Amino acid sequence: SSSKLLLLCTLSLSGGGVVAYSEAQVDASKTSVQVNEKDCKKKRVVVLGTGWAGISFLKDLDVSAYDVQVVSPRNYFAFTPLLPSVTCGTVEARSIVEPVRNIIKKRNGEIQFWEAECMKIDAANKKLLCRYTVENNLVGNDEFSLEYDYLVIAVGAQVNTFNTPGVLENCHFLKEVEDAQKIRRTVIDCFEKAVLPGLSEEERRTNLHFVIVGGGPTGVEFAAELHDFVQEDLVNLYPSVKDMVKITVIQSGDHILNMFDERISSFAEQKFQRDGIEVQTGSRVISVSDKEITMKLKAKGEICSVPHGLVVWSTGVETRPFVKDFMGQIGQANRRVLATDEWLRVKGCEDVYALGDCATINQRKVMEDIAAIFKAADKDNSGFLTVEEFKDVIDDILERYPQVEHYLKSKHLRDVTDLMKDSEGNDIDEVDIEGFKLALCQADSQVKNLPATAQVAAQQGAYLSKCFNRKSKWKDNPEGPRRFRGSGRHQFHPFQYKHLGQFAPLGGEQAAAELPGDWVSVGRSTQWLWYSVYASKQVSWRTRVLVVSDWTRRFIFGRDSSRI
Ligand code: FAD
Incomplete structure (x- = not known):
């Protein structure tokens, strides 16, 4: 028999002094409590996650127009680009996090936050099960x-181990603040263990062998941070083992930072070579034990094992299990991540939006349309367009689909402009559109899979909040100002990503940056640019002051090597 309890929850939200009462019913035959029964006319918006996408959505949302509820297992926002700096104590963990309650306070307390995780999405009943x-x-x-x-x-998203045996048990990850803190403690442990009496030289060397699996931006930045920590601080504190330290980056591809311009990738490789950081490319890790890491050298097919003191696994991310379950419900089971349209609406269900690392925009339709535009322009079916016709088509595409501008203006556009030149670089009269279509195929995957970065997530959050703000105004003014009229998704422009550049700090006060317009900048001045951009991008003045004072402390006193 199901008995119902009525529980009056009093939630005192700080700041605006707002007191919200909500009825919570416990059904004894069921396991869960219903916490947000509809008691007002406002539409309920539930946001899952307090990372880059979630927080940037909440920062700009007109919270007075909706009943906003946030669910996240983390009651803070973490500035992830500075996580590698936390691993070595260049900045402190607390300096890069902002409590969600502070953000809510700034929004007059009109948001409810539940420190919980979503376990299941029931799209048919518009319900979530949380814990x-x-x-x-x-x-x-x-x-x-x-x-x-x-x-x-x-x-x-969550860390992807690619089901490699031993990774979960024996590797460190660099995804959350706790991971960075754990790495910091383990690095110090490795040094303390290495100087214990009675160890052979080989054992000391093993303790001081730091292996990073993955030569992407996170792995490379961590290797550079660790190298600086060792050379600037630890060698002075542990002089007896200073020549035994080894840092190895294992990369399955042919180069590290291969998503960057090749000038950056080769600058990084040369810098690492000078610094004594070993870069082992073309190697795939096949297992990790507490003592050894085993890999397959792709070229020779050989298998080799090396002993290690610490392994940091930084090879990419995968979809969280409850999102996979949801994808199964809505017919996306065969996809890698949630597919949305260009308005960030999840394909296959109503009123659900997905943004940031858990989603990708599926633009196959756009690419098909673009191919059709070319076909129409090629009236005589010759496979060629004059340069003028070709430029007109590009303008037409950009006007209709501004969201592909990012791709067309990226480094891949060189493929396209090359089509307007002959092999000696001279201008030609006619363009081979088949060649262009080939370039477009590459574009298809590039445009569809926006990079999983904070930049994309933050821009998507800001975009979606604008849509929501406009949606509420449009509902209130159906006959109102022209800009609020319209129906369906066409009330809004599609999401358009603006690439503002990307940094790769390489240690020794040097960084590399890929800036908009295909600009590449490397060296010390770029590191200062990095400092100023990252200080300015902090979510609050509090964290800005903390981060800058951490950098200053490090310059004056060095990093703290205590194991706390
Ligand atoms: P996240 O920021 O990861 O936030 C996800 C949120 O969801 C979290 O609050 C989490 O607690 C919450 N959550 C998880 N599970 C549940 C659940 N079941 N229910 C409810 N909530 C849940 N990008 C850059 O652009 N530049 C960089 O320099 C850069 N450096 C990086 C360095 C590191 C070490 C890492 C790990 C990432 C870096 N990134 C960088 C990538 C960037 O951090 C991500 O792309 C970005 O965090 C994605 O934002 P998001 O909001 O999608 O996810």
């Missing part, structure tokens, strides 16, 4: 359900 991640003794039950009118999924 508190804080210890609670409220009702003796740690599960609750939430209903939504609009759902914003911004839960990021």
Whole structure:
């Protein structure tokens, strides 16, 4: 028999002094509590996640127009680009996080936050099943359900081990603040172990062999940070083992930083060579034990094992299990990440949006349309267009699909402009559009899979909040100003990503940057640019001051090597 308890939860939201009452019903036959039964006319927006995408959505959303609820197992926002600096104590963990409650306070307290994780999305009933991640003794039950009118999924992704044996048990990851803190403690441990009496030289060397799997931006930045920490601080504190330290970066591809311009990639490789950081390319890790890491050398097919003191696994991310389950419900089971349209609406269900690392924009339709535009322009079916016709077609595409501008103006455009030249670089009269279509095929995957970066996530959050703000105004003024009229998705422009550049700090006060317009900048001045950009991008003045003072402290006193 199901008995119902009525629980009056009083949530005192700080700042505006708002006190919200919500009825919570416990159904004894069910396991979960319903916490947000509809008690007002406002539409309920539930946001999952307090990372880059979720927080940037909340920062700009008109919270007075919606009943906004946020669910996240983290009650803070973390500035992930500075996580590698936390691993070596260049900045402190608390300096890069901003409590969600501070952000809510700035929004007049009109947002409810639940420190919990979503476990299941029931798209058919517009309901979520969640579980508190804080210890609670409220009702003796740690599960609750939430209903939504609009759902914003911004839960990021989780580390991908590619099912490599031993990785979960024996490797460190660099995804969360706790991971960075753990790495910092382990690095110090490795040095303390290496100087213990009674060890052979080989054992000391093993303890001081730091291996990074993955030559992407995170792995490379961590290797550079670690090298600086060792050379600037630790060798002076552990002089007896200073010549035994080894840092190795293992990369399955042919180059590190291969998503950057090749000038940056080769600058990084040369810098690492000068610094004594070993870069082992063309190697795929096949297993990791607590003592050894085993890999296959692609070229020779050989298998070799090397002993290690610490392994950091930084090879990419994959979809979280509850999102995979949701993808199964909506017919996206065969996809890698959630597919959305250019308005960030999840394909295959109503009123659900996905942004950031957990989603990708599926633009196959756009690419098909673009191919059709070319076909139409090629009236005599010759496969060639005059340069003027070709330029007109490009202008037409950009006008209709501004979202592909990012690709067409990226480094891949060189393929396209090359089509307007002969092999000696002279201008030609006619363009081979088949060649262009080939370039377009590459564009297809490039445009569809926007990079999984904070930049994309933050821009998507800001874009979606604008759509939501406009949606609420449009609902209130159906006959109102022209700009609020319209229906369906065409009320809004599609999301358009603006690439503002990308940094790769390489240690020794040097960095490389890929800037808009195909500009590449490397060296010390770029490192200062990095300092100023990252200081300016902090989410609050509090974290800005903390980060800058950490950098200053490091310049004056060096990094702290205590194991706390
Ligand atoms: P996240 O920021 O990961 O946020 C996901 C949120 O969802 C978190 O709050 C999490 O707690 C929450 N969540 C998880 N599971 C659940 C659940 N079940 N229910 C509810 N909430 C949940 N990008 C750059 O552009 N530049 C850089 O320099 C850069 N450096 C990086 C360095 C490191 C070490 C790392 C790890 C990443 C870096 N990135 C960088 C990538 C960037 O951090 C991500 O692309 C970005 O965080 C994605 O934002 P997101 O909001 O999608 O996910």
